[in-house]
Amino acid sequence: MHADKGIYWLASYPKSGNTWFRIFLANLMNNADEAIDINQVSTGAIASARGWIDEVLGFDSSDLTMDEIDRIRPTIYSWHAENSKHIGYHKIHDAYTYVTDTASQSVQPLIPLKGCLGVIYFIRNPLDVAISFASHSNCSIDKAIVHMSDENYAFCNSSSRQYNQLRQWLLSWSSHVQSWTTVKDLNLLVLRYEDMLLDSEVTFTKAVNFLNLNYTAAQIKRALQQSNIKTLQQMESENGFREKPAKMTSFFRKGVVGDWKTTLTNVQIERVIADHRQVMGDFGYLEKSSYTREV
Numbered sequence: 001m002h003a004d005k006g007i008y009w010l011a012s013y014p015k016s017g018n019t020w021f022r023i024f025l026a027n028l029m030n031n032a033d034e035a036i037d038i039n040q041v042s043t044g045a046i047a048s049a050r051g052w053i054d055e056v057l058g059f060d061s062s063d064l065t066m067d068e069i070d071r072i073r074p075t076i077y078s079w080h081a082e083n084s085k086h087i088g089y090h091k092i093h094d095a096y097t098y099v100t101d102t103a104s105q106s107v108q109p110l111i112p113l114k115g116c117l118g119v120i121y122f123i124r125n126p127l128d129v130a131i132s133f134a135s136h137s138n139c140s141i142d143k144a145i146v147h148m149s150d151e152n153y154a155f156c157n158s159s160s161r162q163y164n165q166l167r168q169w170l171l172s173w174s175s176h177v178q179s180w181t182t183v184k185d186l187n188l189l190v191l192r193y194e195d196m197l198l199d200s201e202v203t204f205t206k207a208v209n210f211l212n213l214n215y216t217a218a219q220i221k222r223a224l225q226q227s228n229i230k231t232l233q234q235m236e237s238e239n240g241f242r243e244k245p246a247k248m249t250s251f252f253r254k255g256v257v258g259d260w261k262t263t264l265t266n267v268q269i270e271r272v273i274a275d276h277r278q279v280m281g282d283f284g285y286l287e288k289s290s291y292t293r294e295v
Helices: 018-030 050-057 066-083 126-137 141-148 173-181 193-198 200-210 217-226 229-239 266-282
Strands: 006-012 087-092 098-100 107-109 116-123 188-192
Touching: 006 018, 006 066, 018 087, 018 116, 018 200, 018 217, 018 229, 050 066, 066 098, 116 173, 116 193, 116 200, 126 141, 126 266, 141 266, 173 188, 173 266, 188 193, 188 200, 193 200, 200 217
Parallel strands: 006 087, 006 116, 116 188
Antiparallel strands: 098 107
């Protein structure tokens, strides 16, 4: 039985293939010979979009504190899941955290299970994430590595600025991964960025099936061609990309596996592995086949 409304969450730590998948999904559902404009991609609002929250509140959420907003987000997501006219596929970078309801003092997940049809969690080798995250954040790789180990790290966490995005608790890279992949009773599919790139048709077909979408192998292959890295880079160079952070040179950098092997220093490699050894091992990122250097 297929649902006709509700939310599929597309969850990830930043720079792990989430945007790439959303562009693929938009092309697949558009089902046309011409690739969709990357600035017209709309599979559903990002979970932290302030406008999406304000739409339900009926007033400007900037009148609330960040903690107050966090406490009402579960209710708003449930409302969207219940009242939307179709299924939404919503990107989220928040870790799977819990908030306390002010009235009842009950603890509830930021993303309620009610109305959640499933979650695709995108994971990428943190050695490669560090490089892309540094570019995304306009900071040094060393600083990005520090952020990735910070259990209290969050996007948009300054009360002195008004952001279009709400605060998003990322936690550390390891805690982010574990927060989503260990939730009980969550309909979950984990996709590795490396498999998305190196075994694209099989991996993306698995995701399409998980989302209960009915498309042929030929349609999936065409959508993959329409969303390959060279196509995305060309579109961005010609018309920009509205999701690119202002200080970031380009959003679609290389789209490769193993860039860390020629970019990171041995000290940086050792730091990332020391910080995330357990989770890297859990998802196959410490296997010898992943390395060409002594670490």
